[in-house]
Amino acid sequence: MQLSAEQLAQLLGGKVVGDPEVFIDRLSKIEEGGKGSVTFLGNPKYEEYVYTTTASVLLVQEDFVPRSPIAITMVKVEDVYASLAFLMEKFGGSSEFVPGISNRAIIASDADIGNDVFIGDFTIISAHAKIGDRCMIHPQVYIGNGVRLGNRVTIFPGVRILDHCEVGDDCIIHSNAVIGSDGFGFAPQPDGSFKKIPQTGNVHVEEQVEIGANVTIDRASIGSTRIRKGAKLDNLIHIAHNVEIGAHTVMAAQVGVAGSTKIGQHCQIGGQVGFAGH
DSSP states (O other): OOEEHHHHHHHHTOEEESOTTOEEOEEOOTTTOOTTEEEEOOSGGGGGGGGTOOOSEEEEETTOOOSSOOOSEEEEESOHHHHHHHHHHHHSOOOOOOOEEOTTSEEOTTOEEOSSOEEOTTOEEOTTOEEOTTOEEOTTOEEOTTOEEOTTOEEOTTOEEOTTOEEOTTOEEOTTOEEEEOOOOEEEOTTSOEEEOOOOOEEEEOTTOEEOTTOEEEOOSSSEEEEOTTOEEOSSOEEOTTOEEOTTOEEOTTOEEOTTOEEOTTOEEOTTOEEOOO
16 A cells, blocks of 8 residues: 555654655654655654654654654644554555355364354364354364353464453454463362362453463452453463453553452553462
């Protein structure tokens, strides 16, 4: 797709500073640039590249003022990252969703499969599972007994969603995540050994949640481990049993949350943060 700077500004609700007729047809990193590309300044640490980039158009915040004259055409927008996300959808070239069920998938006879789903090779859908409409389940996924998936859920290769867990509409679960592994529950015994406590609950993931690669979310001992609407979990995170993560909270990689911890809404949690239990 090719756009002029003026057309780009109209799409993004921004303002052109420079040549409105310069054309762009792709995205680029600010330090790489390239004629015909649009780049962005989101972090002030990269401002030095504003004066050297070879890109044709630069997205900046509305209040950005360069320290010295620049030749590049700027499009000033209210929110650079929101505008970038919009452009990545336009230019990203993501493959079109094509429904279909592989004849090498294993699907229980009593599983309820919605309309227009994709199920890839060697995926297993167990008994009493319910799969919503327009779900995309990539190859080598395991869906356990009684699992419930909402509509438009995307599950990447190698994910395991274990028995009786629930995933809401429009969720994305990346490769090798495990949803519903046993919580770490053991009772000390008089002889110094530990007796396993049965983990009888499940994991409930609400709508619009994104779960990164190699995340583990333990099932509750009783009740549900809950990931509330719109939460975003990076790769390599561990959520223990009976934890609750509030709506629209975001967590960076390698966070560990111990059992029965409650985290509220709209929290921003950096990498390697640890939470003690309860």
